[in-house]
Amino acid sequence: MQQVNVLQEYFPKDFYGLVDTNHLKSIYMLPDPQSALDHILRLSSVNHGEDFQTFMRRFGTKTFATQDDFRWMLQAESEKNSPLVAAYINGTLVTPSDQTGFGNTEFELEFSEPWFSAPAQIVGEYNEVYPIYVKQGPTSFGSNYIYTCELITGNHNLFIPFDQLQAGKKFSQDFNIVETSFSTRGGTVSYSSPFSMKGVFSMLRMEDTRGGDMINRPVAWSWQVMENGRPVTKTLWDEYADWELEQQFQSRVNKFLIYAKANKTAAGTYLQKGDSGRYIVEGAGLHQQMSPSHFYSYNTFSIPWLTDRILSLSVGNIPIDRRKMMVTSGSWGIKQFHEALEDYSTIWSPLHSDLRVTMDKNNNMTYRGTFNKYIGPLGIELTVQLDPTKDNTERNKIMHPSGNGVAESYTYDILNLGSTTDTSNIQICYKKNEEIIYKIMKGLRSPDQLSGTAKNPEVASMTLDAYKIMRATTVGIIVYNPLLTARIVPDILNIS
Amino acid sequence: MSEVIKKIRCPLQNKKVVVRVIISDDAFFESINKDHIALGGYPSAKKTFCAPINSITNNIINPLTADEQEWFESSECNLGFKPGDLSSLKKKDNFWSSTTNEIVLTKEGKTYDLSSPEQYLKYVILRANKEYIAPSWEQRYDRGTYMFALCDGDEDVKSKIKKTDLLKDAWREYGKIDESVNKLYDFLCVYYIKSKKKDITKPKRNMSLDELRIEVSDIIDKDISNFLSIIKSNDYHTVVLIAKSILLGEIIPIEKGLRYHIKSVDYKGTMPEIVSYLKDIKLQSEKLRLENVIDEQEKKL
Numbered sequence: 001m002q003q004v005n006v007l008q009e010y011f012p013k014d015f016y017g018l019v020d021t022n023h024l025k026s027i028y029m030l031p032d033p034q035s036a037l038d039h040i041l042r043l044s045s046v047n048h049g050e051d052f053q054t055f056m057r058r059f060g061t062k063t064f065a066t067q068d069d070f071r072w073m074l075q076a077e078s079e080k081n082s083p084l085v086a087a088y089i090n091g092t093l094v095t096p097s098d099q100t101g102f103g104n105t106e107f108e109l110e111f112s113e114p115w116f117s118a119p120a121q122i123v124g125e126y127n128e129v130y131p132i133y134v135k136q137g138p139t140s141f142g143s144n145y146i147y148t149c150e151l152i153t154g155n156h157n158l159f160i161p162f163d164q165l166q167a168g169k170k171f172s173q174d175f176n177i178v179e180t181s182f183s184t185r186g187g188t189v190s191y192s193s194p195f196s197m198k199g200v201f202s203m204l205r206m207e208d209t210r211g212g213d214m215i216n217r218p219v220a221w222s223w224q225v226m227e228n229g230r231p232v233t234k235t236l237w238d239e240y241a242d243w244e245l246e247q248q249f250q251s252r253v254n255k256f257l258i259y260a261k262a263n264k265t266a267a268g269t270y271l272q273k274g275d276s277g278r279y280i281v282e283g284a285g286l287h288q289q290m291s292p293s294h295f296y297s298y299n300t301f302s303i304p305w306l307t308d309r310i311l312s313l314s315v316g317n318i319p320i321d322r323r324k325m326m327v328t329s330g331s332w333g334i335k336q337f338h339e340a341l342e343d344y345s346t347i348w349s350p351l352h353s354d355l356r357v358t359m360d361k362n363n364n365m366t367y368r369g370t371f372n373k374y375i376g377p378l379g380i381e382l383t384v385q386l387d388p389t390k391d392n393t394e395r396n397k398i399m400h401p402s403g404n405g406v407a408e409s410y411t412y413d414i415l416n417l418g419s420t421t422d423t424s425n426i427q428i429c430y431k432k433n434e435e436i437i438y439k440i441m442k443g444l445r446s447p448d449q450l451s452g453t454a455k456n457p458e459v460a461s462m463t464l465d466a467y468k469i470m471r472a473t474t475v476g477i478i479v480y481n482p483l484l485t486a487r488i489v490p491d492i493l494n495i496s
Numbered sequence: 497m498s499e500v501i502k503k504i505r506c507p508l509q510n511k512k513v514v515v516r517v518i519i520s521d522d523a524f525f526e527s528i529n530k531d532h533i534a535l536g537g538y539p540s541a542k543k544t545f546c547a548p549i550n551s552i553t554n555n556i557i558n559p560l561t562a563d564e565q566e567w568f569e570s571s572e573c574n575l576g577f578k579p580g581d582l583s584s585l586k587k588k589d590n591f592w593s594s595t596t597n598e599i600v601l602t603k604e605g606k607t608y609d610l611s612s613p614e615q616y617l618k619y620v621i622l623r624a625n626k627e628y629i630a631p632s633w634e635q636r637y638d639r640g641t642y643m644f645a646l647c648d649g650d651e652d653v654k655s656k657i658k659k660t661d662l663l664k665d666a667w668r669e670y671g672k673i674d675e676s677v678n679k680l681y682d683f684l685c686v687y688y689i690k691s692k693k694k695d696i697t698k699p700k701r702n703m704s705l706d707e708l709r710i711e712v713s714d715i716i717d718k719d720i721s722n723f724l725s726i727i728k729s730n731d732y733h734t735v736v737l738i739a740k741s742i743l744l745g746e747i748i749p750i751e752k753g754l755r756y757h758i759k760s761v762d763y764k765g766t767m768p769e770i771v772s773y774l775k776d777i778k779l780q781s782e783k784l785r786l787e788n789v790i791d792e793q794e795k796k797l
Contacts, residue, residue, distance in 0.1 A: 090752065091752065091753070136751070136754055137754075139754045139755075139766045139767065140766065140767050140768050141690070146754065148751075148752075148754060197534075291537075292534040292535075292536070292537045292538050292541060293537075293538060293541045294541050294542050294543070295541075295542075295543045295544070295643070296542070296543075296544045297544060297545055297546055297548075297594070297598075297625075297628070298546060298594040299546050299547055299548065299549050299556050299592070299593060299594045300556075300590070300593040300594050300595050302595050304595070305594065305595040309544075312542060398551070400554075401549060401550065401551050401552060401553065401554035402554050403554075482534070482538065483538055483540065483541060490549060491545065491546050491547070491548040491549060491594070491625065491627075492548060492549045492551050492627075493548035493549065493550065493551060493557060493624070493625075493626060493627060494551045494627070495550050495551050495552050
């Protein structure tokens, strides 16, 4: 690592695993009467905001009794259009010279599914220009279904052009019209079967072994943590190690929840085995579960463009009164959003307001105000929330070509969190009683050792003069309806 | 001095390019169901692509080559572009900005006619998206970031794969009946009744095994989907009974063959309704009667 400046006395060293006194001596972390350091400062910190788990817990978590796979069902729309397979007149395929339906004559339409039922009025791409009355059907025809139809019109000269009866042309049901009295049948209800989604639990585990000589070992520096709302100064190595373990564990759980890629094969099996010979099960994280949904790339960011994207995600999917969406982004993405909104707002009304400029009694002037919420047309309401993981320079290695931040910082995740009726659309789930697994394995010496005596010895779990901290959780994430989410990414082509 | 007139080469081609979605082998939805709706993306999910940004210069990359740009900005192209209009470095009204020009794809994919200048300009945006769009179907697994592949429209990969699968399935089913005169004849009876094609001849009971084999293999060649839908039907044996009864006049097609009439019990219904009727455990006497009539008739031949 490069020297920050000439005042830097030591170079940082990275190490992992077992740490003993010699390690600390080698990196100048043992007390030194001449040391001028009181508190340690981190050169780069990713701990600069609310983390993913904390953020998501605001919307509730889900707990399952067992570690088995969990399923949820999604329902497709019960109204849809169906593509035409073929059209016939008296059982013969229509040809370009045919005037299908001319003079209210019968013709047959073939579809791959029995979506309509006679009596019904269906329409093709030109809708009511060629209203079709379904007289009979569905009748099974090979693997498809045939409907006997005629044009429902008083115009005897009307016929359906050949180009409107090509395979793939879409037809939809309008209504079920019957005779005004003595009718004997009506149209039936169309159902769309729900489809199943499945998630799995994964177990994440970390551990740290510390030598007996490290218990209550003071170090040359101190740091402050908040305990019961008050800053408390810590100076012991094991306290620091506990804090570091928990920070890194939470960070890795966050990464799992966002970035994990399921390792299940198409056959439903797993391939990777651990030391025990049993399978390693990795469930799908947030991004993989969002991946079959919307993906928008951009090279120019603007509010009208974003509005179009949000509308295309919302129309037909989200009721107009529920289009309040959370957009998470990195710091640079939020800045970009702010600037785009500022540009957009000045189009409509130059900001003559003096609210953004303040002056104190010493004539110091301040310009203030960040745009982080946008209320657009048709009920769209966007609130931008900082996602610190997007600014993480350790994981996100590709820099944005502007030179400001990493490319990931410019991505936007649209998380429609609250659109389902009784629960958040995205939830972290835990196995019951396994959200926090924290265990200690005691050796000859351990941090909470009792004064064992010959008559009443304390039990140790290993002969080693050390103790081991084990941290684990059984966790997964559910995106109930991925279609209510989207990823917006800058379209950067890596030129090497 | 004579002026040298440079001939601008037209980039348009008389071919089509199909953009196809790539279904990853590790697709976790497939492990739930191989026909899962989310496989390859939800049907209504949109993926948009624009001209990418150069990771070094931070400028939009021009998806056109210099020659292509020159042609599109010439009078020969006739899209109204003037020299410089298609530059990707323009600060205002940049044609390649995602706010004005982007491609929207769904899992259904899309076909681009490269003889159309407008469609060619769309195609080049996809061609430039080397992170997300594979240059060919064969290269679709070369990068983990690929979402779609550009395929030669003349080689309809999807239909080729589908046809191969169907053929494999069909010949497997054929193998189950090709040693039996009765089984081949049964199939031809059903095919004759179910097919609406006018050039199908009625099967004869005295056809030899080879003749029957040729007839059925011809159907696999020409009408594979109907062959499979018939032979793999759960009600196949009941449908055979119905087809043979129709040929003997015990069941009569009515209303242009959309419904059928069992004469002896005066029952009318569509094919699924007739099947249900004959499978009804309480009405087995009619099924047995029809089987007897068919047996008697076949013994006479």
